[in-house]
Amino acid sequence: MLTEQKFIHSEPGALNTLNNEHLDWLEAESIYIIREVVAQAANPAMLFSGGKDSIVMLHLARKAFRFGKRPITLPFPLLHIDTGHNYPEVIQFRDEIVKESGARLIVEYVEDSIRRGSVRLRRETDSRNAAQATTLLEAIDKHRFDALMGGARRDEEKARAKERIFSFRDEFGQWDPKAQRPELWNLYNSRIASGENMRVFPISNWTELDVWQYIARENLSLPSIYYAHTREVVRKNGLLMAVTPLTPRAADETSELLSVRFRTVGDISCTCPVLSTAGNPAEIIAETVITDITERGATRMDDQTSESSMERRKKEGYF
Amino acid sequence: MGINRFQNDYQGVVRFITCGSVDDGKSTLIGRLLYDSKSVLTDQLSSLSKTKYARVTAEDAAVDLALLTDGLEAEREQGITIDVAYRYFATPRRKFIVADTPGHEQYTRNMVTGASQADVAIILVDATRVDLSSDPATLLPQTKRHTAIVKLLGLRHVVVAVNKMDLLGYDQQVFNRIGVAIERLATTLGLPTPQLFPVSALFGDNVVTRSKRFGWYEGPSLLEWLESLDTGPRQVLEEMRFPVQYVARQDGSGADGFRGYLGRVESGVIRIGQQVRVLPGGSTATVAEIHISNGERSADDDEGVAFAQAGDVIALTLKEDVDVSRGDLIIAHDEPAPTLARQLSADLCWLDADPLSTSRKYVLRHATNTVYAKVRDVKQVLDIETLSHVVDNKILGMNAIGQVVISLQKQIATDTFDQSLATGTFVMIDEATNNTVAAGLIRSAC
């Protein structure tokens, strides 16, 4: 069903015809939430993957603890659950931005969970997105984190529409719908018993359009694969599959060199690029709004049964 | 105060709840707003780009709409305690957040939760279910209930969308007669008469765009009205309120050690050099630095800013070395102070399955402050239909709203709910389960 995407060439002006006063409101809310986590949690951490949502969240965290010219020290570490299936551009970008921001980065590897036997994949090349849940829980135990901030947004997936900003998880990291707390005004209840955990989503109320408008306004740099670039791909059941060492072209498949970009930067083996000529946030906005394919819908193969698998994985503590 | 308070420009986001009972057309209305607003946005962008995006006409939209609303309706009941789903859409001028509360009986607590973050309530009336044989026309009980709750929650803006007008021939008489009934209801509840919109959610008439089928109607479409709404911080209270959310320390505790008080300015204006008082302790100090963390002004904040106002998230330092911690409230020295209260009378909405116990103590969260509290007395429980009080029933169970007296273990600095959302509200937490069990609106304190 790959709808032949129209190549959108909109003037850069398209961006500033859109109002962005709402970004001030969103920024204030997210900064307030991040500070609330630091105020209530004993040992919080912020998940950072090099993806655009976590880049925006890190930028908001730096603003939350910036006091004029003084050097910024974040009162919590960054945590990357590395599937080992990343595009090199993303890892290189991750290390650059962490060094530049002076934040402390902790990396935990799905590979280690596989070695420990806590993660077993049917095939070596199977998607490791879901396996991150186990590595994440092991990281929480190892570092004794009681609250984890993540860049998930309600608008990404229907199953997220009812998600809280402070999302309670039991000691297995499980998301029990009955245990979620009512959130009124800006009074967030982060109280937990030992072993229990809070997942906090400071950019819950942001849409993909907001994220891109913010990236443009704050001039944030991103891994290059977010923007149009030429890549060898194979067309497979309605999606584009990038040809990589991990996902080589099968003998009977023909590949093409196409102008594509990635809308999310997940596990190589199951993140598909989309046709694109968008080289900057304005063009991405025009393309995103017009093509109107939800971020998860068109680009994540392991999310084909998106809603139920997302909800199931949330219950397993994936996120 | 010497500073000309220019209107802070948080006009950007419009947050609303839709109140209606099952089958009034809530999902269809929200689906219509989500769907049609996208084509408005796309028009804006595609008109600037070389590619034309076919504008979807009302009729064939009705077909696609089912796809979209289907997603909303088919959402499995996850049995989530508080069932509020948040949906997002935007036009070139504004961003919108919808708190979509399903219309079944557990309704009050969902509505209270949704309304707590809303600028406006859209009360949905299914025109085909209004009894037009009486004079004035009789509204359904649930319409009264929704309007009563909206009045209690003091929402700044209330509108009524009279839906399914297509089934009544888009008839002006029908719309006017329902208008009279709404006006009558509003006056009995002491609510200013809400703005009325004749709509057909299914065919999109007057929801996003006006419709010639409502030839007689000259007002704006529902979305046009929402787009023009002032949603800046509710400025009832002019006095400065700055609840301290977090104390940030940097480079040691030496003389030059930085101690920043972080939080959001909830009302009023705070200026460099201003004399302030720290409540409940009462010590006074002078504002040394103000650093603004959000908005365009945060870009050139190296030396800090001269003032901050309601809606700004900031960090401030004080000249004097006074003891300030999370939960304290900073106010202006020369402005009327909030009440330092050990006792509150409040409207309490009970959210938890276990009913209120007047013998146990609960944790009470008020702005950034946390204190122990006991509910001394349930004076009355509210009959939601009429907002009149039912005296004999003293049990405050799930979904009930009662007038209670609460005694606090420590003094807190409070305003009333009508004066300030931030310092006029609280939640209560059950220490045994850590659940948020109640939401409170402070009516008076002493």
Ligand SMILES: Nc1nc2c(ncn2[C@@H]2O[C@H](COP(=O)(O)OP(=O)(O)O)[C@@H](O)[C@H]2O)c(=O)[nH]1
């Ligand atoms: N004729 C007509 N039917 C409508 C209109 N709005 C909703 N409906 C129908 O009323 C039924 C209930 O609508 P729905 O949006 O699911 O109501 P909800 O339970 O409040 O979400 C559905 O069959 C809709 O197609 C309208 O404006 N005109």
